[in-house]
Amino acid sequence: MGIQRIESVTYSIDDLDECVRFYEDFGLFLVERTGEHAVFETLTGQTLQLDTRPGPLLPPPVEHGPTLREVVWGVDTEEELDRLVTAVGDTRQSADGVHHTVDETGFGVGLTLARPKPAPVTPRPANSLGHVTRWNTALEAITRVRPLRMCHVALNIPQAGKDEAVAFYTGRLGFRPTDVVEPMGVFMQAPGDDDQHTMLLCHRPDKAGVNHIAYEVPGFDDVVEGGNHMIERGWREARRLGRHTIGSNVFRFLHAPSGGRVEYAADMDRVDDSYETRVHGTTPPHHIWALRTNRDNEAS
Numbered sequence: 001m002g003i004q005r006i007e008s009v010t011y012s013i014d015d016l017d018e019c020v021r022f023y024e025d026f027g028l029f030l031v032e033r034t035g036e037h038a039v040f041e042t043l044t045g046q047t048l049q050l051d052t053r054p055g056p057l058l059p060p061p062v063e064h065g066p067t068l069r070e071v072v073w074g075v076d077t078e079e080e081l082d083r084l085v086t087a088v089g090d091t092r093q094s095a096d097g098v099h100h101t102v103d104e105t106g107f108g109v110g111l112t113l114a115r116p117k118p119a120p121v122t123p124r125p126a127n128s129l130g131h132v133t134r135w136n137t138a139l140e141a142i143t144r145v146r147p148l149r150m151c152h153v154a155l156n157i158p159q160a161g162k163d164e165a166v167a168f169y170t171g172r173l174g175f176r177p178t179d180v181v182e183p184m185g186v187f188m189q190a191p192g193d194d195d196q197h198t199m200l201l202c203h204r205p206d207k208a209g210v211n212h213i214a215y216e217v218p219g220f221d222d223v224v225e226g227g228n229h230m231i232e233r234g235w236r237e238a239r240r241l242g243r244h245t246i247g248s249n250v251f252r253f254l255h256a257p258s259g260g261r262v263e264y265a266a267d268m269d270r271v272d273d274s275y276e277t278r279v280h281g282t283t284p285p286h287h288i289w290a291l292r293t294n295r296d297n298e299a300s
């Protein structure tokens with residue numbers, strides 16, 4: 001099959017203390033910390049690496065300041081891993097067995113075996129007329145939101161060479177375009193993933209950089225409570241609660257001190273091979289809905 005999921009991501013950062021505080025507040029688990037770097041995990045065992053002195057196997061940064069340096073993709077079998085390493089061609093292997101290369105934009109790309117940890121999810125029971133699943137029980141606050149997994153990564157790329165940038169992922173790594181938004185970018189699905197997109201290459205800003213990484217949480221309440229908690233902890237919201245048009249996921253975005261933004265995401269469309277690539281000549285609305293208010297003269 002091939003690539004299953006994001007296995008690991010690495011950011012080069014300036015302020016380790018601030019980044020550690022951010023991702024602890026965000027709900028990830030700190031598993032390693034030195035004076036130079038920190039490692040966090042999601043519930044399904046993906047790792048987030050924060051490095052003040054990134055290693056020599058990483059390509060140069062694509063933008064100034066803290067930013068994403070590499071995405072390591074998890075592959076299902078040794079045979080598929082060998083096949084992909086051969087398809088990519090020019091790779092170097094680090095001591096941990098990860099094969100490293102670089103994409104057409106300059107982002108590091110790694111390949112390794114996927115090691116998913118099970119993270120069972122029990123959806124919160126919901127009630128509507130004729131569909132009652134919660135009797136004699138009141139809902140309580142989740143209080144501590146824990147992301148299940150990094151579910152997609154969105155990278156900004158220059159307009160020039162955008163087709164080659166996409167072809168690296170579709171031609172060599174087996175990603176499948178699910179929605180092509182001609183003025184904006186290409187949404188792609190990894191062959192072993194069910195989400196409507198595992199990756200977005202966005203050429204609209206016409207410059208290379210990290211756009212965001214999305215973290216799936218179990219449900220709508222987690223998106224709301226997670227965002228509220230981050231605001232209470234002093235972090236800056238980047239996009240208020242809404243539901244996307246492409247992918248249908250509920251979202252809330254925060255600015256990340258590691259570069260770009262992070263997204264709490266829930267309830268994304270799942271699509272299989274019967275979902276044919278959709279080509280949009282104009283950019284669809286960003287969201288189906290976004291939270292509006294007319295209290296306190298707040299802008300919507």
Ligand SMILES: [Fe+2]
Binds near residue numbers: 152212214
């Ligand atoms: Fe997203």
